[in-house]
Amino acid sequence: MIFWLFGLMGCGEAEVPPPTKEIPIDTEKTKKEEPKESKKDLPPIDPPTPMQEPLVGGPYPGLLLTQAWFWTDQNGKANPGPARLEIWRKEPQGWKKTRLEDGESNVFHKAIPYENGILTIGAEKAMLKKWTHDQGKWSAELLWEKSWGGRFNRLRDIEVGDVDGDGKEELVIATHDHGVIAVFDDPKNITELDPKADTFIHEIEIGDVDGDGKKEFFATPSARNSAKHSQGGSVVMYRWNGKSYERSVVVAMDKTHAKEILVTDIDKDGRDELYVVKEAVKIGNAIITPVQIVRYTPDKDGVFIGTVVHTIQDAQTRFLISGDWNGDGSLDLIAASMKAGLWFIERDAEDKWSASLIDADSSGFEHSAYGADIDGDGVLELYVAADDQKSLNSYVFRDGSFHKEKIGEIPANTFTWNIVSGSF
Numbered sequence: 001m002i003f004w005l006f007g008l009m010g011c012g013e014a015e016v017p018p019p020t021k022e023i024p025i026d027t028e029k030t031k032k033e034e035p036k037e038s039k040k041d042l043p044p045i046d047p048p049t050p051m052q053e054p055l056v057g058g059p060y061p062g063l064l065l066t067q068a069w070f071w072t073d074q075n076g077k078a079n080p081g082p083a084r085l086e087i088w089r090k091e092p093q094g095w096k097k098t099r100l101e102d103g104e105s106n107v108f109h110k111a112i113p114y115e116n117g118i119l120t121i122g123a124e125k126a127m128l129k130k131w132t133h134d135q136g137k138w139s140a141e142l143l144w145e146k147s148w149g150g151r152f153n154r155l156r157d158i159e160v161g162d163v164d165g166d167g168k169e170e171l172v173i174a175t176h177d178h179g180v181i182a183v184f185d186d187p188k189n190i191t192e193l194d195p196k197a198d199t200f201i202h203e204i205e206i207g208d209v210d211g212d213g214k215k216e217f218f219a220t221p222s223a224r225n226s227a228k229h230s231q232g233g234s235v236v237m238y239r240w241n242g243k244s245y246e247r248s249v250v251v252a253m254d255k256t257h258a259k260e261i262l263v264t265d266i267d268k269d270g271r272d273e274l275y276v277v278k279e280a281v282k283i284g285n286a287i288i289t290p291v292q293i294v295r296y297t298p299d300k301d302g303v304f305i306g307t308v309v310h311t312i313q314d315a316q317t318r319f320l321i322s323g324d325w326n327g328d329g330s331l332d333l334i335a336a337s338m339k340a341g342l343w344f345i346e347r348d349a350e351d352k353w354s355a356s357l358i359d360a361d362s363s364g365f366e367h368s369a370y371g372a373d374i375d376g377d378g379v380l381e382l383y384v385a386a387d388d389q390k391s392l393n394s395y396v397f398r399d400g401s402f403h404k405e406k407i408g409e410i411p412a413n414t415f416t417w418n419i420v421s422g423s424f
């Protein structure tokens with residue numbers, strides 16, 4: 001099965017490829033893997049029916065894992081399954097998983113608890129849905145669907161915050177592949193910012209970097225994803241001026257781009273900092289400049305100054321999260337890299353940064369990570385989807401080091417795009 005997975009990884013601009021003929025399988029390798037006998041007589045394998053399992057009992061504290069997964073047909077060809085949400089709940093008897101799938105998309109990139117339900121963002125098709133569960137049945141309300149006429153229609157990231165200062169939260173949404181950053185007030189009031197053909201927006205973050213009490217938001221446009229070289233991109237900031245969202249460029253990169261950013265107040269000075277994870281600069285598979293985590297803070301003139309916090313010898317690092325993981329009262333970072341492990345990154349009182357490896361044996365294309373105190377003991381746990389190891393794990397810092405525990409299995413041929421916590 002490895003052959004097609006490599007095909008997907010090296011699939012150029014696709015993140016999760018659209019179904020059927022656009023799956024960029026390496027045909028040479030596919031041919032080699034074909035069994036000798038004719039497949040004419042093999043009965044067709046039906047596409048999987050979307051699972052919508054009921055939540056039994058609860059609510060319980062738990063995690064939402066959003067995934068793409070692939071099933072294999074009678075010809076050995078990989079096909080994307082329905083968009084998948086795994087709801088992992090910590091029940092009195094232990095961790096249990098419930099699946100909710102949607103046949104209208106082939107990936108959920110993120111799900112968040114929202115009002116009395118769960119919001120999901122899908123791709124192929126690009127749909128924003130709100131799911132509610134009542135008496136063993138799921139129902140979904142389609143809040144937004146859009147096609148921009150490009151090759152892909154994806155909702156890629158979503159954050160919640162009051163970005164226009166009216167006291168009501170908006171949903172800020174990153175999309176592919178027409179460059180749109182959408183501010184969703186309600187289904188009738190959606191502001192689409194800065195459409196641009198062949199442009200991917202990977203990530204949104206919301207925060208107050210200048211300390212004026214108003215929230216800015218940040219987005220990461222880049223050229224289309226490319227497997228052959230590292231495409232250029234930028235991080236842009238939007239500020240509500242009372243009438244519209246004003247855009248400015250925080251950092252522009254020729255040879256690389258960011259798919260992960262974080263806006264949070266690690267130094268606790270009342271202003272959020274922007275942390276940008278720059279993907280490696282590559283030529284083919286050769287890493288010319290490794291992954292860099294760079295902190296940006298505005299100076300008195302509003303010019304963003306960058307400081308390298310940590311460097312990781314890897315091609316990409318798609319999760320950077322904050323929390324006081326070691327319980328010393330100072331906020332720390334955790335970076336989950338694709339192949340080079342999980343990193344604990346600490347800042348000292350002199351603003352010096354140091355990093356140590358939590359676990360080398362945890363990896364994944366996305367390598368989703370999240371911090372939450374699900375057991376309610378006042379100590380933050382780290383939750384990690386190690387897709388390569390096919391394991392959902394938790395870590396807790398105790399007696400000077402991180403202790404790992406396996407929560408459950410992640411199936412083969414699955415990409416876990418995001419994790420958040422809540423009560424379900």
Ligand SMILES: [Ca+2]
Nearest residue numbers: 162164166168
């Ligand atoms: Ca608002």
Ligand SMILES: [Ca+2]
Nearest residue numbers: 208210212214
């Ligand atoms: Ca502000």
Ligand SMILES: [Ca+2]
Nearest residue numbers: 265269271272
């Ligand atoms: Ca700060």
Ligand SMILES: [Ca+2]
Nearest residue numbers: 324326328330
């Ligand atoms: Ca700490």
